[in-house]
Amino acid sequence: MTQVVRGRVLGKAGFVFAELGFDAQILNLDPVMQEKDAPYILPGFIDTHVHGGGGADTMDGAEGVKKLARFHLEHGTTTLYPTTITNPWSNIIDALNGVKQVKEAAFSELPDIPGAHLEGPFISPQRLGAQPPNTLLPTTELLRELLELDITRLITLAPELEGATAAAQLLAKAGVRISIGHTKASYEEVEPFIQAVRDVGGKVGFTHLFNAMGGLSGREPGVVGAALSDIDAFAELIFDTHHVHRASFLAALAAKPDHLSLITDAIRACGMSDGQSELGGQTVFISEGQAKLADGTLAGSLLSLDQALRNAVEAGLSLRKASQLLSQTPANYMGLKDRGHLDPGKRADFLVLNQDLQLQEVYVAGRKVVG
Template structure:
């Protein structure tokens, strides 16, 4: 199967005609009172003089999510279905099931599981799946973070096999690995967003890598900026500094109160206006509360919304994107701008031009929020998502 990364089509079953009134976020980035008319796609945004106290925003797009609701991408199709349903309840209408570094056979099996779910028409009651994020195994053994020690260099046969799965929408690469540049160009040519992460590279290496991929027409990004790549120093800006300085890179940030300080988030916002992408990096424990879990076969403990390995290192997150939205607003970001970090920016970073904004002709991926930014309703392609579990409080 060859790579096919055009925007996915909507399910053949049409959504019934619906309306939703409130303060509607327009493509110009401002809220205005209005009524949204939609089936599977938005048909009209009707202007109103007054509207209910409800925020209506584009559905959230999560480009980096390993699991949730007890499911994990590495589990295969059923794990993908579980995580897609869990995150949809929290406003995520599009997501990329994300792999973790494991044996190559396990990684390819996980990609096959994503493909199986996509070919079956997606996940009823869950987020749309336009592809997968290949986060492992083309990363540095020196910057594994919470990833198991199965990292390998992106040799051409492995890259070709991954691309042949037909589902790669985003990839993470450590630029210092042998063959990383050639791999980045191959993924970019196939339409995948190329992210830099889990890397020991210096700033010059990262800068040259980003320029080469952009020069070939590719879209570039930081995989969870600041995490698993070191910080920024005056004489050693490192990967984070190179990514912050790049004029076109999208910057993933895990805004869960544990991975990134609020000031570091605001630094990214100042450096890359319109290009900050909030992600969950969620693991299977997301939505299950405190207790014991696992990530890539490693025991994980969740306490107070913080997931750690046995030695105390962070192990992914239990974040959902409604929590990330509230944290962004608490940090001082206007709601309209924060909503862009969850909708328009990630959609653009992934080349998904049929979503991310509320305008006629686009997918009816819609989230309604109460005045205190609690999820009130979610529609994926016009279909309502059952909110049969209470929304989690912000960790």
């Protein structure tokens, strides 16, 4: 059954006053007369890095995945990659099985879940950030288990680990995106690693750019220098205004106008009140919009993507550009050709926002799920 919404629709060519006809897909985009106070209609957000929200965490299993997915849907995320954390291996496998169950059930009232983001355990014990210290080396045995499960679509990996290059090649050949992060690698270690992934046709990204990696300086470009100087590499960034300074965000965007995406890296406590919460078995303290471990380390975020959109606009981006970082660029990175912008033939995953960029309605594959 064809339905319609009217407003300032963001198509591939920019905003148009239009009537958007859709069923599960966008059917047509017909220009209409301009209307004052017409709502904005944007493509749904895609979050490639999200641990939890609304009191639930990916590590809780299928029920947790459903709950956090529903929470983020109410903030405009229509495609989501539940993200694991470094933990004993059996906990990680259980969590991945939970993601797989929810993906396969394809609940109509949830965002689309193409797969999981495996963040840890194949990371540097010296760049844990807020990850627990249960790191592992990427052995053939563990990778075989991952590939058999066939749910991981994105992995955060530290290139300097023993076996990391072979692991990255094996996973990249299976279509998994290789995201460099939680690493103490030098620029000289990162470059051949990227080349090795590309040699087998893989796509490379960087996990929460600037966080849990070395910085950029004149003589030592480091991981940040590798990310910014490589125009084909993607990078994800937490723009909650606590993890990354506005100027660093704008510098990254200037270097990577079409390869930078915004993520939440949200944790269980996102959307909950201040006090104590949990991340990967560790106690997390929530106050003033930040989540921290007892030692003060930032522990994920309390961000939702509708707030990331408003933060990006406040930082000076046009609404069109801000939307690109939340929809089109992550779709390009993950190879989701059926979404990312609102044009005929694409999935009808879209958001209706008022003049203040507050979310009014959310549609997933043409079904109104919020509003």
